[in-house]
Amino acid sequence: MVMHIDSLNRKLFRDLWRIKGQALAISMVMACGIALMISSFGTVTVLEESMNAFYDRTRFADVFATLKRAPDSLKEDIERIPGVSIVETRVIAAVNLDLPNMAEPATGQLISLPERGTPLLNDVIILNGRYPSSQRPSEIVVTDAFASAHGMTVGDSFKAIINGNKRSLEIVGLGMTPEYIYALGPGSLMPDDRRFGVMWMGRKALAAAFDLDGAFNSVTMALQLGASEEEVIRRLDVLLEPYGGVGSYAREDQLSNFFLVNEITQLRTSGAVFPPVFLLVAAFLLNVVVSRIVATEREQIGLFKAFGYNDLEVGWIYLKLVLILVFVGLGMGIALGMWMGGGMITMYTTYYKFPLLDLGIDPGVFTSAAVISLIAGMVGGLGAVRQAAKLSPAVAMAPPVPTSYKAGPLSRFFAQFTISQPTRMIFRHVTRFPVRASLTIIGVAFSVALMIMSLFFLDSVERVIEVYFFQAERQTLTVSFVEPRPATVEQEIQHLPGVIQTQPTRGVAVRLRNGHLSDRKSIIGIVPGADLNRLLDSEQKIIEPPPGGLALSKHIAKDLNLKLGDLVTVEVLQERRPVEQIPIVRLVEEYLGFQAYMHIDAVNRLMREGPTVTGIHVMVDSRYADDLYATLKDTPGVAGIAQQTATLASFRETMDNTMNVMIGFYVALASLIAFGVAYNAARIALSERSRALASLRVLGFTREEVTYILLGELGILTLISLPVGCLLGYSMALAMSPMLATDLYNFPFVIESSTYGWSVVVVCVSAVLCGVITRRRVFGLDLVSALKTRE
């Protein structure tokens, strides 16, 4: 018995060696699915655990609020809100920075540190150096990311315009905070550590600089377990309203946390969507290959049974083959997945500034990967294995009947045309095995679709950039003010060096409410005939600010369950805090930063103010840009300068670093699937038909003519799969685009023709490549032995 098992195992390994190319292709497709699963879920685990650990360690707050100014005594009232466990009041301020190595301005977010001890909430982890001394008002802690972006470290200093005064700040410590893991500056779409930095200063020093002695303008709080967040927020808003509160919000709406959680969710989605597809393709390939092996080994199977092996023993021979392919795929997938996961985590450390744990071996993920790949293996292989086990020895030993063909309707249709016999052979073979042909088509089509879906992201982002940066927001920069200013400030800006054109804007923080649904947003006041910052409809035509109502982003309308013509309750969260019912007169398709828009005069009327602005959009002559920056840096009352070009550059850079890596990876996977499917189809066709092809060679057909018969079929299937794949890719992208939308971005559904083109080209190249490889095998056909053997 031992002898038998040994020789059967030897046979198994020789069979495997014979089909090594196909075996590798199957295992690799399977490995891709496993790798995606392991890297996605592994990274999700790392991000989640690291986030929770960091939040716990730094006591990240549950509720946040900003206001104008409230006396310290209000803190006790806040503490009395039921469900609140810790309250911390702070002073925060946005300042313009004057950095030695930058002509253009940068923005700093100053946050106060308690005079004694560490913050109760949102602790700053000091990586290097120390906390500022209460004796020295110029000492600050800055984020590690900001310092390294400027090549600064502990002991270095730089200047900032604090409440109109230029002051020198000395770095005494480098830190990390849970509030700015994803450090978005004002008006930015992507983190930019050069233009935006978070810095901490002693409470007394910061309060003194902004005339907030004995007062605060920021509250953070932790809640007791089981407390109602909504109720706490409602009560806090009531308390803060007289002090200029602009609406408090929960952790889930905290910007940095929002991005991090959103990223984790997206990663989890892609980890659940893609791997099953790869595993299905692998299962299909496995089925085709093992079925073929069983078919060619009929006589051997008959022989085993004649020797006295039972059905189970015979089935086990082929089941082992399936299992080996599954385990090789699983092993490669785990290795690849760990490697990819490591790369993804490194990528995340560039954008998310918090200590990330190592990608560990997660037994849960590994076990599910193993179970899922085994299921895929069984789905694909079991049918063929059963075929082998059930084969009766007498049938197996008898010479096989030629594959039966019938003249179907298709073949009668083709009979009208004069087509050569080789071409007829191709068509007959395709139509004889419609299931297999369809599966091959689906497999190749899927790789086309995967390519289209990956490249669709780029098309979509390019459209966003085109519309947002080149059609909607055409200003060079936007100057925003600390306080609303009289509209006449526009003339002052017009006289600054390099200013070509200006446009005023008025932003107001509001809560939009429809019944129980509400959302904190801004209403942006727009001037008619605006040329720099324009409101566009979905066809990129300019929308004039509606005189009698609100133009609302479709995204917000959907969230608040509002439609055109509805009245929306607008609760202004600043100054006199008016509340009004305003009709929605227009819905706007926006890709980035969803807002509500009104005529600027209507905003001023709403606020019961004369002509007022909160910012000026400016188009700048680039030759004088540095002079303008220098002037603006020293201008009191300027809260920040948002530069479109810098925003675009960091947007593009982020896309290059993150998206392109992922897309490159998906393109590689798509090519691999196309190759795997096509190669298997070609090899199976060759194996089934080598005798027929050798006969043709003997009859005087040239190698090229014979290759045509073999690869013509592959060509036809590939050709059919291209439009199918384009359609599938179109549908998948269409389904995908709303799934990717967040509260900040919308992925427009755009597929450029070049995306179809590239997808088709890459898949065709894969198919041609495997054609070339198979062609070498056709050329090497042994004519003499083909004649001697029967099928």
Next chain:
Amino acid sequence: MPDGVQDGTRLTETFRAEGITKVYETGGLRVEALRGVDLTLYEGELVVLLGPSGSGKSTLLNILGGLDLPTAGQLFFKDLELTACSAHDLTMYRRDHVGFVFQFYNLIPSLTARENVALVTEIAEDPMSASEALEMVGLEHRLDHFPSQLSGGEQQRVAIARAIAKRPDVLLCDEPTGALDSKTGIVVLEALDRANRELGTTTALITHNAGIKDMSERVIRFADGQIISVDENPVKKAPQELTW
């Protein structure tokens, strides 16, 4: 028959083989399949090659058919030196001059009888029509049947029709009746005999079945890679008269 004279007429040579040697070397193992074979085949004759397995007759047939090249020696088909041909020249030689019939028919299962024959007529220079060829083998009523719908004997006759449709100069048959019962075998041999007579095709037929030798003009016996005897058959029998 080295002088090539029969009934006082000088016959035209189809093949002339001189010192044909074929050595297979696989993994250090050296097998001499043919050891210096000299042979001439004449136009229009039907010869039977007899001999045990491994005696070299199939190897010789493959070399005559341009499927393989000898290790040493010279082989001429009429004026064409096959031993000096490239692989492509050999393909063209097969296409234009040779008809093959195999033991296992080697029909294309996806093509009907007519289409299997058309496979060859489409690439030949001066072929007969597919239906004509099938009529010669008595299958004019089975034109549109696929191989799976035909009996073994019918399949072999389709194979013969396919081989003769191009009006080949030579017809090479390797155990054409090997997979058939005697009654069916005779029908197949009749088809071969008719092609040989009506088209004047030089025909070489390998068989294990000594009974078949009676329908030939010459019987060539092989052993150990060499020709051990060449016998003329004075009384050529019709296939129907054969028994085995």
